Amino acid sequence: MKYKKALYEWIYILPALITLTILFIFPLFFNFWISFQEKSLGKEASFVGLKNYIKVFNSSVLYVSLLNTFIYAFTAVFFKTIIGLTVALFLNMKFKGRGFLRGLSILPWALPMYVVCVLFWFNYDAKGTFNNLLRFFGLKPIHWLGFDYAMPSVILINVWHGWPFFFMGILAGLQAVPIELYESAEIDGASSFQKFIHITLPFIKPVILTVALLSLMWTMGDFTTIYMMTSGGPVDKTLTIPMASFQIAFFREVDIPLAAAYTIVILPIYLVLIFITLRQMA
Amino acid sequence: MNKEYRKIKTQLIIVIGIIILLLWILIPLYWALKTSVSYPEEAWNPGLPSKITFENYIQLFNPYPFAKRYAIGAEAALPQPVIVPIKNSFIVAIIAATVSTIIGMFAGYNLARFHYKGKRLTMYYILFTYIFPTFMLAIPLMVILKQIGLLNTLQGLTFVHLAYTLPYSILMLRSYFMEIPIELEESALIDGCTRSSSFLRITLPLSAPGLVTSFVFAFTLSWNDLLFALILLSSSELYTLPLEMNFFLWGGEIVDPIGLSAVAVFTGIIPVILYMILQKYIVIGLVRGALKR
Numbered sequence: 001m002k003y004k005k006a007l008y009e010w011i012y013i014l015p016a017l018i019t020l021t022i023l024f025i026f027p028l029f030f031n032f033w034i035s036f037q038e039k040s041l042g043k044e045a046s047f048v049g050l051k052n053y054i055k056v057f058n059s060s061v062l063y064v065s066l067l068n069t070f071i072y073a074f075t076a077v078f079f080k081t082i083i084g085l086t087v088a089l090f091l092n093m094k095f096k097g098r099g100f101l102r103g104l105s106i107l108p109w110a111l112p113m114y115v116v117c118v119l120f121w122f123n124y125d126a127k128g129t130f131n132n133l134l135r136f137f138g139l140k141p142i143h144w145l146g147f148d149y150a151m152p153s154v155i156l157i158n159v160w161h162g163w164p165f166f167f168m169g170i171l172a173g174l175q176a177v178p179i180e181l182y183e184s185a186e187i188d189g190a191s192s193f194q195k196f197i198h199i200t201l202p203f204i205k206p207v208i209l210t211v212a213l214l215s216l217m218w219t220m221g222d223f224t225t226i227y228m229m230t231s232g233g234p235v236d237k238t239l240t241i242p243m244a245s246f247q248i249a250f251f252r253e254v255d256i257p258l259a260a261a262y263t264i265v266i267l268p269i270y271l272v273l274i275f276i277t278l279r280q281m282a
Numbered sequence: 283m284n285k286e287y288r289k290i291k292t293q294l295i296i297v298i299g300i301i302i303l304l305l306w307i308l309i310p311l312y313w314a315l316k317t318s319v320s321y322p323e324e325a326w327n328p329g330l331p332s333k334i335t336f337e338n339y340i341q342l343f344n345p346y347p348f349a350k351r352y353a354i355g356a357e358a359a360l361p362q363p364v365i366v367p368i369k370n371s372f373i374v375a376i377i378a379a380t381v382s383t384i385i386g387m388f389a390g391y392n393l394a395r396f397h398y399k400g401k402r403l404t405m406y407y408i409l410f411t412y413i414f415p416t417f418m419l420a421i422p423l424m425v426i427l428k429q430i431g432l433l434n435t436l437q438g439l440t441f442v443h444l445a446y447t448l449p450y451s452i453l454m455l456r457s458y459f460m461e462i463p464i465e466l467e468e469s470a471l472i473d474g475c476t477r478s479s480s481f482l483r484i485t486l487p488l489s490a491p492g493l494v495t496s497f498v499f500a501f502t503l504s505w506n507d508l509l510f511a512l513i514l515l516s517s518s519e520l521y522t523l524p525l526e527m528n529f530f531l532w533g534g535e536i537v538d539p540i541g542l543s544a545v546a547v548f549t550g551i552i553p554v555i556l557y558m559i560l561q562k563y564i565v566i567g568l569v570r571g572a573l574k575r
Contacts, residue, residue: 017404114549123310214413
């Protein structure tokens, strides 16, 4: 009877668990297995031991992509947090048109990433929005996706698309702060800055941390922006981890086992981050 | 005096804040929006178009591959008329969203209502799949799909999209079921109702908004995918919308600005409409749904 009940309850979740295992766990182990193979065109795959791993560690791509990914993700998350927090505090004030602005603020985030990239194809074009604005203010046009500005330019896209997620999370946190706390602080004569530091910030800190960690994971796994804007170029300037694994598999080396070994090497970094994120969420 | 001064200061902050926020959101949207309603001659004009046309949007639904636009101007060499990727994107997203809502409904119910050993672990497993970066799965999934003959098929792509949609649907529906009072079901159970019929007859109808939300967000998650479409699809008649965008470029230059802007705005407007309708559920679904347990 007890077993029957347990079995009955598991049936509800079994299809989901099977699907997720086929889509996540199985590919991860399969990737591990592929990484020990060598497959050249027209030949059978053969077992080569750690050869691919030695190649990965000896190639500069690993270190370049790691560095680029950290620059890309941490800078983007930093600015998304600042903008999301500022807008959330602003749209938590009482004024006319606040509801409309709250709705509008979701817009960048509601757009698919590749559509945002197309918007910025127009903005970054030599004849496009940003260079026209620069000319309007009497400044020199910039080569936005050239060597010097490529990284800041792709970061700007990620920030523009991603800040509303921070805004929504932080706003929900702000709305949960009890008003009585502010009222009693006002009686004690606290300034608005003091209220922010001593009441608001401690209250929304867990939300900010959770949202930032989730966003950090997604930004470190962001393939679309880099693929659409620069494909990792110019000269590897924006080559991030997801782009590098794609490049190794399909463009440069055209070597799927090598790409598998590359993703296995960087997997621990993501696992540590996932572990930290899950602990924060719990 | 001091009070008056502070009031004016606050008013000023609000006005400046509104202006900055509007500029920050709207400037990046401007060029694509104005180009999509321009005539080709004015495509690279920085100002607003002198006359407006919706022909660029109508042409998206033109089923003939080489149908000429009403005016000359460089046209992108598309392998298929745009209606083909539009259709493919819709098919994949609708099926992926339906499947993930159905599977997620049962799984979410299990996590919201039942108490058993290993539930905590199951919850962690689903949260893990929710935040795991999917690009790591792309290469092995491609090899696997190739071996079972689903590479370069919409079925294969739809199945793989469950990696985005299913964890989300489960978490979202779980938090929704948890808000529904358990007493309603308990009284039905006492009346001799079985567990499955109390779920299907009582909780599920009450959860209709949750099911719609799960479907809509799963739809947009699938609609937003570029990576898997890129890796899994090689025949142009199976391409989804994100793959279509690159055909408007030639050597990194935009060759057909009006065509490109119309496709991009159309592709973007669909999730935007859906998000605007369900605005108040977004936070519930994404932040609170994952956080509260």
